[in-house]
Amino acid sequence: MSNQIIDKLYEKVEKNGVVCVGLDTDISYIPQELLSKFVNIEDAIFEYNRRIIDATYDVVACFKLQIAYYEALGMSGLRAYSKTLKYLRDRDLLVIADIKRGDIAATAKMYAKAHFTGEFESDFITLNPYMGMDSIEPYLPYLEKHNKGIFALVKTSNSGSGDIQDCIIEGKDEVYEHVGSMIENLGKDYIGASGYSSLGVVVGCTHREQAKKLRKSLASSYFLIPGYGAQGGKAEDVALSLRSGNGGVVNSSRKILLAYKEEENFINFEDSSRKEAIRMRDDIKRAVLELEAKNEG
C-alpha cells in the first residue's frame, strides 16, 4: 500500500466535510464592482477565483475547475486556469481538473502529460471511459509515481445520461454498472490507507437508485458527486452515495459562486459563498446522520 492522494482527500473530508467548490467561473458571475477594476479578463477571473478560494478553503474538501469555462475565453481564459491551479497547489489545497478527456493510448499519454505536469498540473482529473480501458490505462503510472488521482465517468447527473449508461447489457447489468466494475478492478492497485482507490468514479446524485446500487457494488471507489443544488440533487440523495459521511466529495458550482445574488445586501460576494458552502456542508451532514439513524432504527 503506497502513498495515495485519495487518502489526502479522505482526510480533508474528515476534517472539513464533503463540499467540492466548482470554480466554473463565467465572466457574468463576477460582480461588476470587481470586474471594473481589471483591464484583462484573465486577471479578473483569477482574482475572483482567489477570493472564493480564500473564503472557503477551511470549510470545504477541495476545488474543481471545469476547463470548458476557461477554454471558452481562449488563451486569456487558459492563463487564468493555469494561475488558479497554481494558486491552489501552492497552498496545498486539492484540485480536480474537470476535463473529461478520453482517447487512444498515444493521445492519452499526451493528455496525461498536459494535465498531470507543467502549466496545467492538477491533483485529480476526470476521464471519459467510452473508448475503453486502454484509454484509461496510460494515466495510471501517474497515480503511483506522481501521486495523482482520477475520477472516471460512470453515471452522470444529466437527464440524458440514460441514453447509453442505463442500457442493459445482455446477460449482465446496466452499462454504468459494467463500466463501474471495470474501473473498480483497474483501481485495485491504487488503494490507499483509507481503503479507497486513487482511481475513483463520477456518480451523479440526481439518479437515486443508480447511485445506491453503485455505492453497494463499488467497494473501493471514491465518488465525485455532481448534481447537488442547481441540478436538483438534495442532501438526502447525496447521503446515499456516501459512507459515514465520507467516500465521496459533492460538487456545487453556481449555488456557491452566485450565492451573493440571493442576498439583498451582501457586503462581500466571497462571504456569501462561504456561508453557502457551510450551509451545504451542514445540510449534507444532517442528511447523513438522519440516514444512519434510519438504517440503525
Place this chain on the structure above:
Amino acid sequence: MSNQIIDKLYEKVEKNGVVCVGLDTDISYIPQELLSKFVNIEDAIFEYNRRIIDATYDVVACFKLQIAYYEALGMSGLRAYSKTLKYLRDRDLLVIADIKRGDIAATAKMYAKAHFTGEFESDFITLNPYMGMDSIEPYLPYLEKHNKGIFALVKTSNSGSGDIQDCIIEGKDEVYEHVGSMIENLGKDYIGASGYSSLGVVVGCTHREQAKKLRKSLASSYFLIPGYGAQGGKAEDVALSLRSGNGGVVNSSRKILLAYKEEENFINFEDSSRKEAIRMRDDIKRAVLELEAKNEG
C-alpha cells in the same frame, strides 16, 4: 435543405481524395535542422505544420488537429494550435479539431463557444457521446447558424474499444449501433445536398465487421475514419467504410508526418509527407475500385 459544411467536405473528397492529414505534432517529429532555427517551441511547431499544410493541401481532403499534443505543451502549444487553425481557415482549407469533448448542457455550451468561435475556431469538432444526446444537442445550433460540423464517437479504432462499444444491449443491437442510430437521427435536420449530415460519426477501420455494419445502417452519416496505417488498418478495410470513394475521410498522422524518416536521403521533410499522402490516396482509390469490381462481378 440549408447550406451544410459537409457538402464542402464532400466536394473536397471528390476533387482531392479521402486523405485527412492528422497534425498530431510532437516536438520529436520536427527535423533537427528546422527545430534549431527557432527559439520558441510555438514557432517551430507552427512552421512545421505550415510546411506540411503547404505541401499537401491540394492532394488531401482536410486536416485534423489532435488538441492533446498541443495541450501537452501548455500555453505555447495552444498558441501554435490557434495559429495553425487560423492558417488553415484563412486559406479556406477544412479543419477538424479532434477534441473529443462531452459534458452536460451548460458546459457543452462553453465547449461549443470555445471551439466554434474565437481563438480556437475550427470547422468540425469531435465529440464523445457517453453522457447522452443532451450532451450533443447544445452544439447543434452552430451547425445551422455558423456552418459547423461534428463527428461523434461511435466505434473507435483502439483495441479496447469493445469494452463498452461492443456490448450487446438487451433486445437491441450493440452499443455502437445504438449510439450510431441516435446520432444519425439527431443529424437528420442537417443533411446537405450531398445526402450527408453535418453531424457525422467516428468509425475506425480497424474493426472490419463493425464498420461494414455501420456503413449499411447509417445512411446519411459521414464517417471520420481513424486507424489507417500506423494503427494497422489497410486500404481494403477503409474501402468498406466508403461509398463510391466518398462518404468518409481517412485520417493518417504519424505515417504522413514521419514519412521523411523512411527515406534514406530526403531533401525536404514536407516532400516526403506529400509523397505519402498521394500514396495513401491512391492506395485507397485502388481498394475502392477493386471492391466495386468485386461487388459488381
